[in-house]
Amino acid sequence: MKTREIAEFLGGDLRGDGEVDIYGVAALKSADQGELAYLDRGRDLVESNASCVIVSSEEARQHYANSITVSDPKLAFAKVAAELHREDRKVQPNHPTAVIAESASVRADYVGAFVSVGENSYIGEGCRIHDGVRIGKNVNIRKFTVLHANSTVYDNVSIGDDCVIHSGAVIGADGFGYVKDENGIHVKFPQIGTVVIEDNVEIGANSCVDRGALGETRIGTGTKIDNLVQIAHNVQIGKNCIIVAMSGISGSSVLEDDVVLAGQVGIADHVTLKKGVVIAAKSAVYSNKVISNGIWAGIPARPVKAFKENFAALGSLPIIRREIRELKDRIESIEPFESE
């Protein structure tokens, strides 16, 4: 893309040479000729060899030989990067080692080596299925979705358009549910539901999304899930949620739209987090069954203001103990002498 084309793509204000060819993106400091960089809002100027810099301030606009001014440089940079680094979408023949059931219908751009696709599964156009991916029976994957190497999809799962499933992720394994019998033996409760992943969802490496026990586990459009995350059976996640690495959500809990779980968060079963709730890193929600708004933190989680006050108070306990000792002394000194 030429700088002129990038400015048009962004609806940004180009200063400098519009005919420079841009081949890729890079950080300001390490960028080279032919690369595009960006200076985030409010950051100090950084010298750069980038051929063009996306900026938001007049000062930055003046500083770089070629610049494009927009309101949010980081967002603009991300959008251009997606264009420039778009994974090569050329259609290739399926790898000859792939084992695809005769009853499956595969329209993907590419199916890699050692992939298996089970009976009656459907994979839509534009998908890329990398080496060693396992797709069970009756799986439905719509368009332009990417499954990275060695990821696994169990039977009867549905995945929408434009999703990315990273390596080692497991979609549709059995939920964890047992009923104790009269002898203390754990009898497996049926785990025969399914998983529905809507559009534009990303699921990180080695994350797990279990199938519903009887119903479905659902992940809403635009939700992004990091690595090593656990989503238990029958969880319902809304749109555009962010779930950072190593968080876990227990059975049947509900995350409405725009919820954020920072890293290593735990959500107990049958909890509802209303739209936009944020749970701070390393926190756990289990004593509140509904959290309506705001940022919550701690184990168990409480509003972040209370969490911080509690934490500060904890540090003040030695002072409190000293104050109590002083009060005792003062009372002692003014108490009337008591004889028996």
Next chain:
Amino acid sequence: MKTREIAEFLGGDLRGDGEVDIYGVAALKSADQGELAYLDRGRDLVESNASCVIVSSEEARQHYANSITVSDPKLAFAKVAAELHREDRKVQPNHPTAVIAESASVRADYVGAFVSVGENSYIGEGCRIHDGVRIGKNVNIRKFTVLHANSTVYDNVSIGDDCVIHSGAVIGADGFGYVKDENGIHVKFPQIGTVVIEDNVEIGANSCVDRGALGETRIGTGTKIDNLVQIAHNVQIGKNCIIVAMSGISGSSVLEDDVVLAGQVGIADHVTLKKGVVIAAKSAVYSNKVISNGIWAGIPARPVKAFKENFAALGSLPIIRREIRELKDRIESIEPFESE
């Protein structure tokens, strides 16, 4: 199965038509013709299109056209579901792509595509080994055990009857043990022991069970392990334990029978949890080397009653600080005036 047969199987009391064919199980609300549902003890009546409902109360018995009365409907439902949804156990020829060492002995019902089985390994009758599973050398797997796609078993591991290992699980990787040498370099302590998994154990997706350093890591009969769980070298787990997702057990710790670890629990090394101990979610046991009974919670874990009191007290700290200020004022007002 006919309703009459289900009632016999459960030893339950059938009301209504005994000749209705039941093809599957479902939740009460979503059940359809031909499906069996259940109403859990103490729950309110729910309208249902299920062809038969397992119930425990007289009121529920009367409510549904066809019902089977038992003492524990959920348990009964789980048992029937296991019968109705039993995975098809027909014997199939091993997939032609499977690579099975000549010295291995495989009696499994089915070995899938791209499976590898190493030298001198044994897989008993009724096992199903799904696509992409890796089984090392000298592995012994008894009868009717299922290994799901892309799970991995290292050399010299033993797995019993009726186990289920989910996708991405890794059994028998090296334990994490090093000795620091004179230059601060971590020299690997030998990790040449093994893993023994007894009967009827389920291991969730992407969980890890490390081999013993010199001895063995053992998981007892009937124990159920959720996803993303870490079992370190030389851990000994008893029978019928429940280990919920994202919990980790450090080296050489012992869980006696019927122990429960809720989600995201951490157990330090060389800890013993006696029979029936329960550790609450997001807790960590490290300062107590033996926990004898009850429910424990917190970081570090203490008896749950103390944990709750501590937590409540923490919330009362602002009140305590106010009370101390008031006491100071009151003392001030009654202290004799002191001149110098």
Next chain:
Amino acid sequence: MKTREIAEFLGGDLRGDGEVDIYGVAALKSADQGELAYLDRGRDLVESNASCVIVSSEEARQHYANSITVSDPKLAFAKVAAELHREDRKVQPNHPTAVIAESASVRADYVGAFVSVGENSYIGEGCRIHDGVRIGKNVNIRKFTVLHANSTVYDNVSIGDDCVIHSGAVIGADGFGYVKDENGIHVKFPQIGTVVIEDNVEIGANSCVDRGALGETRIGTGTKIDNLVQIAHNVQIGKNCIIVAMSGISGSSVLEDDVVLAGQVGIADHVTLKKGVVIAAKSAVYSNKVISNGIWAGIPARPVKAFKENFAALGSLPIIRREIRELKDRIESIEPFESE
């Protein structure tokens, strides 16, 4: 190896028969004829059938028929074990099912069944690549590195000499970075950097090391990483660090040399842990951006002494409340009577 050779190898003092053949190592209690065991410093004597015991005390030296005296028996034992149990390094032809790009250069001792190696990748001599491993394009793996079954390496990753990557580990998946657009949609920030793993690094089963967003994620020589660990994009880890299972390090954080993270630790983004810092199990570092030395514990982490004091104080809160009540009563009893 003969006992005499082992003593020479260790530079230790042999007592007894130098011509005994040693075939393997074992724990003292379970060792058999032909096996070497060790008695750790400061431990009580244990009877043993081992053919030779590595010891450090004069008493122990006298106790066993054949012994080798060194200053650190456990370290010596680890070193001998590495010699005796060295994995068979014989060169085997690549398995015929492996799919290796024509432009790749593979000098490994062994490439297993169903392995894929992408275009322009290089694998050095002495490497062993086990079954089902995925190696992307432009990957560079130096000498004597082992990749265990079903591990995955994305494109453009570099791995040094003598590393061990365990099963299910994923190296080089996309980092987790998004920019919110004007409609609340998460637009992916480019994740086009790389991962550099230096020499003698071990990475546990199902651990994840994400690629840099624009730059690199780096793991220094001699660092050991346990199972189910998450290393986010652009993290920089120094030499000889120890990262225990289920710990997670967020984007761009820095661990200098010799840092230890115990199990289930969380490190927020852009944090620096200086040389030799230790973070206790189940702790989280997020409010301090630089930790300079010592052992830290808690959520958020503070110096371990403060953590212990806080925890003890928390337990004393019921006492504090009682003391305040008593003070109130005493003041009450001496306050002048007030009428209105």
